[in-house]
Amino acid sequence: MLILILGDMMETVWTKDYQDFNLPKVKEETHTPILIIGGGIAGLMCAYNLRGENKKFILVDAKKLARGVSAYTTAQVSIAHDNLYEEIMKKHNKSKALEYYQSQLEGLNIIKDIIKKEKIDCDYKEESTIIHANLDKNLNTIINQYDLLHNNQNIKYVKSNSKPLDFRLGLEFPNQFIFNPVKYMNSIINILIKNNCQLYEESNVTKITKAGDSYEIMINDEYYIYADKIIMACHYPIKSPDNLFFAKIYQSKSFAVSFKTKLKINANYVNLDPPYYYLRTYDKDTLIIGGCDHFTGVSTNNKNYYDILVQKIYELDKDAKIEYKWFTEDCMPIDSLPYVGYFTCSNPNIILVTGFQKWGFTSSHIAAKNVINILNGVEGNYLFKTNRWTLFRDLKSTLRMIAHSIDSLLISKLNISKYDLNYIKIGSGKVMKYKGINSLVYRESKHKFIILKNKCTHMGCSLIWNDIDKVWESKCHGSIFDKYGKVIYGPATSDLEKIN
Ligand SMILES: Cc1cc2nc3c(=O)[nH]c(=O)nc-3n(C[C@H](O)[C@H](O)[C@H](O)COP(=O)(O)OP(=O)(O)OC[C@H]3O[C@@H](n4cnc5c(N)ncnc54)[C@H](O)[C@@H]3O)c2cc1C
Numbered sequence: 001m002l003i004l005i006l007g008d009m010m011e012t013v014w015t016k017d018y019q020d021f022n023l024p025k026v027k028e029e030t031h032t033p034i035l036i037i038g039g040g041i042a043g044l045m046c047a048y049n050l051r052g053e054n055k056k057f058i059l060v061d062a063k064k065l066a067r068g069v070s071a072y073t074t075a076q077v078s079i080a081h082d083n084l085y086e087e088i089m090k091k092h093n094k095s096k097a098l099e100y101y102q103s104q105l106e107g108l109n110i111i112k113d114i115i116k117k118e119k120i121d122c123d124y125k126e127e128s129t130i131i132h133a134n135l136d137k138n139l140n141t142i143i144n145q146y147d148l149l150h151n152n153q154n155i156k157y158v159k160s161n162s163k164p165l166d167f168r169l170g171l172e173f174p175n176q177f178i179f180n181p182v183k184y185m186n187s188i189i190n191i192l193i194k195n196n197c198q199l200y201e202e203s204n205v206t207k208i209t210k211a212g213d214s215y216e217i218m219i220n221d222e223y224y225i226y227a228d229k230i231i232m233a234c235h236y237p238i239k240s241p242d243n244l245f246f247a248k249i250y251q252s253k254s255f256a257v258s259f260k261t262k263l264k265i266n267a268n269y270v271n272l273d274p275p276y277y278y279l280r281t282y283d284k285d286t287l288i289i290g291g292c293d294h295f296t297g298v299s300t301n302n303k304n305y306y307d308i309l310v311q312k313i314y315e316l317d318k319d320a321k322i323e324y325k326w327f328t329e330d331c332m333p334i335d336s337l338p339y340v341g342y343f344t345c346s347n348p349n350i351i352l353v354t355g356f357q358k359w360g361f362t363s364s365h366i367a368a369k370n371v372i373n374i375l376n377g378v379e380g381n382y383l384f385k386t387n388r389w390t391l392f393r394d395l396k397s398t399l400r401m402i403a404h405s406i407d408s409l410l411i412s413k414l415n416i417s418k419y420d421l422n423y424i425k426i427g428s429g430k431v432m433k434y435k436g437i438n439s440l441v442y443r444e445s446k447h448k449f450i451i452l453k454n455k456c457t458h459m460g461c462s463l464i465w466n467d468i469d470k471v472w473e474s475k476c477h478g479s480i481f482d483k484y485g486k487v488i489y490g491p492a493t494s495d496l497e498k499i500n
Contacts, residue, residue: 010072010326010327010469011324011326012071012072012256012258012324012326013258013282013286013288013323013324014071014072014180014181014182017180017182017183017186018064018066018067018071018182019182019186019189020064021064021065021189021193021199021201023064023065023199023200023201024200024201025200025201025202025203025220026060026200026203026219026220026223026225027223028223029223029224029225029226030058030225030226031225031226031227032056032057032058032198032225032226032227032228033055033056033057033227033228033229034050034055034056034057034058034227034228034229034230034231034375035057035058035059035060035215035217035225035227035229035230035231036050036057036058036059036060036230036231036233037060037061037205037217037230037231037232037233037234037238038059038061038068038232038233038234038235039059039060039061039064039065039066039068039189039199039201040061040066040068040069040070040071040185040233040234040235040364041070041181041185041360041361041364042070042233042235042353042354042356042360042364042367042368043059043061043231043233043234043353044059044065044066044185044188044189044192045188045364045365045367045368046231046233046353046367046368046371046372047059047188047192047197047199048114048188048191048192048368049368049369049371049372050372050375051191051192051195051197053372053376055375057197057198057231058198058199058200058225058227059192059197059198059199059200060200060203060205060219060225061200061201061202061203062202062203062204062205062234062487062490062493063201063202064201064202065185065189065199065201066182066185066186066189068235069235069328069329069330069360069489070181070185070360071181071182071185072256072326072327072328073181073328073360073361074256074278074280074288074290075178075179075180075181075280075361076129076176076178076268076278076280077108077111077176077177077178077179077361077362078108078129078173078176078177078268078359078362079101079104079105079108079129079153079173079176079362080129080130080131080171080173080176080268080270081104081358081359082131082270082272082276082358083131083138083141083145083272084100084336084357084359085097085100085101085144085145085148085149086141086144086145086148087336088100088336088337089144089148091335091336091393091394092335092336092337092393094148096337096383097148098148098149098152099383100337100383101148101149101152101153102152103362103363103366103383103384104359104362104363104366105153105362106366106369107361107362107363107364107365107366108176108362108365110365110366110369111361111362111365112177114365115179115184118187118188118191120183120184120187120188121183121187122179122180122181122183122184122187123178123179123180123183123283124177124178124179125177125178125179125281126175126176126177127176127177127178127266127267127268127281128172128173128174128175128176128266128267128268129172129173129176129267129268129269129270130158130170130171130172130173130267130268130269130270131145131170131171131173131270131272132158132160132165132167132169132170132171132269132270132271132272133167133168133169133170133271133272133273134167134168134273135272135273138272138273139168139169141272142157142169142170142171142272143169145171146171153173154174154175155171155172155173155174156171156172157169157170157171157172158170158171158172164263164315164316164317165265165269165279165316167271172267176268178268178280178281181361200219202220203219203220204219204220204493205217205218205219205234205238205493206218206219206220206221206493206494207221208230208238208350210346210347211226213228213349214226214227214228214229214349215227215228215230215349215350217230221494228349229349229350229351229375230343230349230350230351231350231351231353231371232343232350232351232352232353232354233353233354234490235331235354235489235490236249236251236331236354236477236478236490236491237249237343237352237354237491238490238491238493239458239459239491244391245339245352245354246459246476246477246491247391247398247401247402247405248333248334248335248339248390248391249331249332249333249334249339249354249355250295250296250331250332250334250397250401250477250478251295251296251329251330251331251332251477251478251489252293252294252295252296252329252330252332252357252358253293253294253295253296253327253328253329253478254290254291254292254293254327254328254329254330254358255290255291255292255305255306255309255325255326255327256288256289256290256309256324256325256326256327256328257288257289257290257306257309257310257313257322257323257324257325257326258282258286258287258288258289258322258323258324259286259287259288259289259313259317259320259321259322259323260285260286260320260321260323261285261286261287261313261316261317261319261320261321262285262317262319263287263316263317263320265279265280265281265287268280271291275291275292275308275309275312276291276292276293277289277290277291277292277309277312278290278291279316286323287313289309289312289313290309291309292305292306292308292309293358295400295404296329296473296474296478296480305327306325306468310322327469328489329478329480329489330356330357330358330360331354331355331356331357331478332355332357332358333354333355333357333390334390334391334393334394334397334398334401335388335390335393335394336357336393336394337355337383337384337388338353338354338355338356338357338363338367338384339352339353339354339355339384339386340352340353340367340370340371340374340384340385340386341370341374341384341385341386341387342374342386342387343386344386345387351371351374351375352386353367353368353371367384370384404475404476405461405476407462407475408461408462408474408475408476409459409460409461409462409476417432417433418432418433419432419433419441421434421441421443421449424441424442424443424449425443426443426444426445426446427443427444427470428442428443428465428467429441429442429443429465429467429470429472429483430465431454431462431463431464431465434451434499435499437453437499438453438454438455438462439451439452439453439454439499440452440453440454440463440465440472440485440496442465442483442484444483450483450484450485450498451498451499451500452472452481452485452496452497452498452499453496453497453498453499455496455497456474456476456477456479456492456496457479457487457492457493457494457495457496457497458474458476458477458479458490458491458492458493459476459477461474461475461476461477462474462475463475463481463496470482470483471483471488472485472496474492477491478490478491479491479492481495481496485497485498
């Protein structure tokens with residue numbers, strides 16, 4: 001069993017397919033009509049579409065391309081989106097839920113077409129996705145979603161009363177697929193490279209300044225790129241004082257475990273009952289289970305989350321052999337619809353692409369199509385527009401986010417006690433007062449301590465120690481830092497401050 005965090009890399013089933021493209025860092029000032037920030041699935045698909053339109057652009061990524069959330073996903077490409085259709089019906093209305101369905105169906109077909117057209121070898125395998133449940137509450141969700149979709153989609157009720165996957169009711173969506181996301185993204189990058197697109201790695205956008213109608217974008221705190229338009233596809237939006245995205249989107253952590261097994265499954269399964277989990281095949285004797293989603297920075301009991309998934313695996317096959325464990329996080333808009341459109345009223349030349357809520361493959365492809373429409377002056381998808389009124393569509397989530405913010409900006413800062421460094425276990429971390437400063441202390445060896453300021457570089461929130469993954473997690477917006485304070489996941493763009 002492996003949980004490896006090497007610097008900012010955690011090993012997964014996909015790691016062996018990473019390709020080194022040897023792309024340059026930004027090392028001089030330059031101008032571009034369009035700058036794409038982010039080389040995950042969203043940024044790459046925007047780049048792919050721009051190349052198709054012969055538009056000039058530059059794409060930058062803070063890390064290597066295709067190593068963000070998209071490389072840690074479980075890569076079911078499906079429109080069977082958990083209970084999302086019901087959520088959209090509740091928070092908006094039935095017609096929005098149907099619009100969402102149409103958009104995802106289109107997204108699914110766009111990826112299928114690209115794989116075919118570009119002859120991409122990405123372990124494509126067509127399968128059904130089956131959403132299933134045993135609890136009454138979730139059976140109702142299945143029934144409500146069937147009622148909404150069955151006129152448009154070839155879906156059917158299914159039941160299973162044989163172990164290991166027995167459930168009272170399921171909904172089968174045929175002709176979905178699974179694939180290898182890293183192989184897919186590698187192929188897209190190779191197409192871009194072949195077409196002489198300007199791609200940069202290890203080029204972190206540290207500041208965006210508006211200059212008239214265009215922008216000065218600072219890279220690695222050193223060089224400027226001047227851009228007329230920006231496509232912000234960096235997963236969580238970069239901070240801007242005049243928007244409230246930090247209050248409209250939260251980050252949810254999700255776990256995955258791959259395991260060797262003799263168990264054969266012939267579809268992707270999504271279990272709606274707690275603990276939420278989903279299951280897909282990887283190869284002939286490997287399955288991946290994912291799930292246990294929850295707000296980042298709320299609980300550090302990750303062992304428990306991995307254990308729940310592992311327990312589930314042993315229920316499925318007591319002889320299974322655990323291979324890799326990993327986690328990542330995704331942006332969850334509180335009103336359950338992605339955001340694709342103008343960043344803010346005063347920044348119409350920045351197009352934001354975010355909020356895929358665990359279903360990033362269909363959403364990113366439809367988002368990239370909408371981005372081109374917006375650039376071409378055609379109104380983007382109304383459903384995903386960024387200036388929609390969201391805060392009170394899900395009062396419970398809004399209040400929870402406000403409570404988190406108050407806790408992490410105020411209460412948990414007042415509550416820090418002194419602690420004897422010697423009581424910290426080697427290889428572990430602790431939030432404590434050190435020399436009167438609210439600090440994060442990691443004990444590397446008997447006499448070596450890494451001491452950082454307990455202040456997230458995104459918006460100043462407090463952090464907590466996650467002892468399984470050995471990382472510091474922000475209590476508010478989902479930033480994650482390694483034990484040395486280096487950013488692993490944004491929205492923070494700079495490392496934690498060291499205390500000497
Ligand atoms: C555990 C898990 C399982 C999932 N499973 C599925 C699934 O089965 N099917 C599905 O459809 N979806 C799934 N998703 C969702 C999907 O993986 C994501 O929605 C999608 O990958 C997000 O793509 P992205 O391009 O927005 O983000 P990323 O892939 O994270 O790309 C963003 C890029 O921006 C870069 N960046 C960030 N900040 C900066 C900056 N300041 N400057 C420069 N670059 C920057 C990052 O380095 C990164 O490379 C899953 C998500 C999780 C968490």
